[in-house]
Amino acid sequence: MYRTASGEDIFVIDGHTHFWDGSPANQKNIHGKQFIECFYAYHSNLSPPAEKWPLEKFEKYDAKTMHDDLFIYGYDDMAILQPTYLTDFYNNGFNTTERNSALKKSHPERFILNGAFDPRDGNKGLEELHAKAEKYKLQGVKLYTAEWRGESKGYRLDDKKTYKFLEAAQKLGIKNIHVHKGPTIIPLNKDAFDVGDVDDVATAFQDLNFIVEHCGLPRLDDFCWIATQETNVYAGIAVALPFIHSRPAYFAHVMAELLFWIGPDKILYGSDYGIWTPKWLIDKFMEFEIPEEMTKETGSVLTLENKKKILGLNAARIYNVDIEAQKNKIGATGGYAHLSAARAAE
Amino acid sequence: MTAETIADRKAEVWARLQTVTDPELDEPVTDLEFVTRADVDAENRVHIEFRLPTYWCAANFSFLMADDMRMAVKELPWVSAVNVTLGEHMYADKINAGLAQGLSFQETFGVEADGDLDDLRRTFLVKAFQRRQAALLAYLIAAGYPAAALVELTLGQLTAVKFDEAGGKLLARYLERRPVVAGVAETLAFIDADGDPLQTETLPTYVRALRRVDVNAEFNSALCRGLLHARFDTATPLTPRRAGQSAELPKVSA
Numbered sequence: 001m002y003r004t005a006s007g008e009d010i011f012v013i014d015g016h017t018h019f020w021d022g023s024p025a026n027q028k029n030i031h032g033k034q035f036i037e038c039f040y041a042y043h044s045n046l047s048p049p050a051e052k053w054p055l056e057k058f059e060k061y062d063a064k065t066m067h068d069d070l071f072i073y074g075y076d077d078m079a080i081l082q083p084t085y086l087t088d089f090y091n092n093g094f095n096t097t098e099r100n101s102a103l104k105k106s107h108p109e110r111f112i113l114n115g116a117f118d119p120r121d122g123n124k125g126l127e128e129l130h131a132k133a134e135k136y137k138l139q140g141v142k143l144y145t146a147e148w149r150g151e152s153k154g155y156r157l158d159d160k161k162t163y164k165f166l167e168a169a170q171k172l173g174i175k176n177i178h179v180h181k182g183p184t185i186i187p188l189n190k191d192a193f194d195v196g197d198v199d200d201v202a203t204a205f206q207d208l209n210f211i212v213e214h215c216g217l218p219r220l221d222d223f224c225w226i227a228t229q230e231t232n233v234y235a236g237i238a239v240a241l242p243f244i245h246s247r248p249a250y251f252a253h254v255m256a257e258l259l260f261w262i263g264p265d266k267i268l269y270g271s272d273y274g275i276w277t278p279k280w281l282i283d284k285f286m287e288f289e290i291p292e293e294m295t296k297e298t299g300s301v302l303t304l305e306n307k308k309k310i311l312g313l314n315a316a317r318i319y320n321v322d323i324e325a326q327k328n329k330i331g332a333t334g335g336y337a338h339l340s341a342a343r344a345a346e
Numbered sequence: 347m348t349a350e351t352i353a354d355r356k357a358e359v360w361a362r363l364q365t366v367t368d369p370e371l372d373e374p375v376t377d378l379e380f381v382t383r384a385d386v387d388a389e390n391r392v393h394i395e396f397r398l399p400t401y402w403c404a405a406n407f408s409f410l411m412a413d414d415m416r417m418a419v420k421e422l423p424w425v426s427a428v429n430v431t432l433g434e435h436m437y438a439d440k441i442n443a444g445l446a447q448g449l450s451f452q453e454t455f456g457v458e459a460d461g462d463l464d465d466l467r468r469t470f471l472v473k474a475f476q477r478r479q480a481a482l483l484a485y486l487i488a489a490g491y492p493a494a495a496l497v498e499l500t501l502g503q504l505t506a507v508k509f510d511e512a513g514g515k516l517l518a519r520y521l522e523r524r525p526v527v528a529g530v531a532e533t534l535a536f537i538d539a540d541g542d543p544l545q546t547e548t549l550p551t552y553v554r555a556l557r558r559v560d561v562n563a564e565f566n567s568a569l570c571r572g573l574l575h576a577r578f579d580t581a582t583p584l585t586p587r588r589a590g591q592s593a594e595l596p597k598v599s600a
Contacts, residue, residue, distance in 0.1 A: 031401075031436065034401035034402070034436070035401075035402075037401075037577075038400045038401055038402060038573075040576075041399075041400065041573045041576035041577050042573065042576075044576040045569075045572035045573055045575065045576040046572065153458065182402065183402050183403065183404040183405075184402070184404070184405065184436075186458055186459075187458065187459050187460040187461070188404075188405045188406055188451075188455050188458045188459045189406055189451055189452065189455075189459040189460065189461050189462060189463050189465075189466060190406075190465070190466065191406075191466055191469060192404045192405075192406065193404070217562075217565065217566070217569075218370070218562065218565070218566045218569070219562070220558070220561065220562040220565065221473075221558045221559045221561070221562040224558060240565075243565070243568070246568075246572070247565075247568050250561070250564060250565050250568060253561040253564075253565075254561065254565065257558055257561060297554065298554075
């Protein structure tokens with residue numbers, strides 16, 4: 001919960017968090033080592049110096065550290081756990097729904113547990129999706145189209161095989177499809193980050209929401225165009241958000257463009273924990289204003305109303321979270337004890 | 347060959363590399379600090395080594411840059427051979443083998459590719475054209491040129507404009523990419539990516555749309571520079587990595 005200077009409480013749903021194991025013991029090969037080190041470069045490069053972790057902590061953190069970073073030191077009220085399997089790189093997978101489910105089990109009021117599917121898994125994958133949807137009551141899945149599978153270096157959303165899985169998801173009540181593009185989609189001679197396939201499935205599956213993580217970066221320009229055409233395409237701002245520290249002018253541009261093209265109701269906050277932590281991101285986000293000159297040009301303003309939507313209201317809407325009821329649940333388990341203590345001390 | 351000749355030739359190689367851009371970022375690979383080595387041996391062979399911001403940088407861009415470097419340096423009359431080597435990349439072995447044998451991208455990647463890189467190269471040349479045009483248009487608009495004059499401005503009139511240093515640079519950069527969409531017979535200074543004239547009424551919207559391409563590219567450039575720095579640089583103290591492990595590589599100067 002974030003409290004403004006005027007005493008208003010803002011309910012925060014973190015749209016993008018991970019509970020991974022990237023430690024050397026779990027790395028299967030050089031790719032596993034390079035994958036976590038690439039994440040670490042993002043972390044090192046874009047975090048304020050005081051927020052940087054040593055590599056050992058970054059490779060593998062425990063459930064309590066994550067819980068406290070999000071909910072006690074940070075302002076998150078709830079967090080969506082987005083899996084990334086990477087079974088070709090890690091012995092037990094990198095950040096699987098199974099691993100994430102431990103957090104959901106110990107703090108059901110805090111976490112939304114998302115699943116994943118990979119169309120290359122065929123019928124076996126469809127069966128697993130059914131089983132997991134039932135077991136975990138999934139409302140969303142995270143797709144990583146650049147995942148390696150043996151010789152295959154990724155898949156496309158507009159592939160017929162993917163359609164089968166999206167049809168199944170729809171039947172199973174999985175409404176929210178989070179999409180993350182990585183750089184190795186085949187054929188390799190084409191633009192690996194092309195977001196055209198999102199356009200295709202968003203048109204074909206009007207009842208599903210497509211949340212494009214990292215707002216299509218590095219193809220923000222193409223993404224904005226697609227997102228204006230489709231009413232069911234959302235932008236997750238994980239990765240764009242930490243630029244608020246190192247490159248505030250660029251962050252302002254990105255926000256101005258997103259607000260102009262897709263509007264405040266379709267932008268979702270995400271910390272991308274453990275790459276970044278909610279505390280500093282939200283402190284800076286709440287202070288942030290789009291410079292007047294850019295507002296003149298685009299008409300985009302990051303009002304308190306818009307910030308509330310981005311930080312929680314939008315995610316609550318698409319994940320059916322009743323905020324008042326949820327606050328009560330969290331309060332009942334002592335989840336806000338630290339706030340009462342801090343406020344009593346003031 | 348004297349040490350002086352070698353030094354001169356190395357300088358010529360660096361000058362050629364300066365003309366090679368990262369297609370996505372539209373900036374020279376030298377300015378981006380991708381190139382770590384450019385040596386000339388006694389047989390006039392050039393040895394170039396380069397690295398990228400991440401292990402995962404797209405294979406196609408990686409190959410394009412390597413190929414462009416090879417071609418740019420080959421143009422020097424004294425060069426007998428060019429070896430380009432990519433380091434610490436998921437496709438390093440494959441790309442280096444392809445480069446060593448002079449293979450095309452399609453030949454290097456076989457079934458993983460269904461053609462060469464011409465379309466991709468074209469897509470990003472058009473984006474570079476758009477960015478450079480947007481920068482020049484914004485400059486001229488700020489200098490007081492009305493939309494009606496800009497859409498009718500001829501190439502001859504544009505090049506006759508008295509620019510200050512900053513404006514002159516923008517003009518040179520724009521003219522370099524203008525032929526990507528403009529035919530030789532095109533007289534208008536400004537046309538869109540399809541080669542059509544611009545319209546007075548829609549010019550502000552048009553410039554704003556191009557701005558989006560520019561914001562995206564600047565964002566990527568900031569990210570790529572930062573990631574390269576976090577991965578390789580030693581100039582700024584980072585949080586200590588694994589105890590006892592030296593993550594430090596020698597700082598190279600471009």
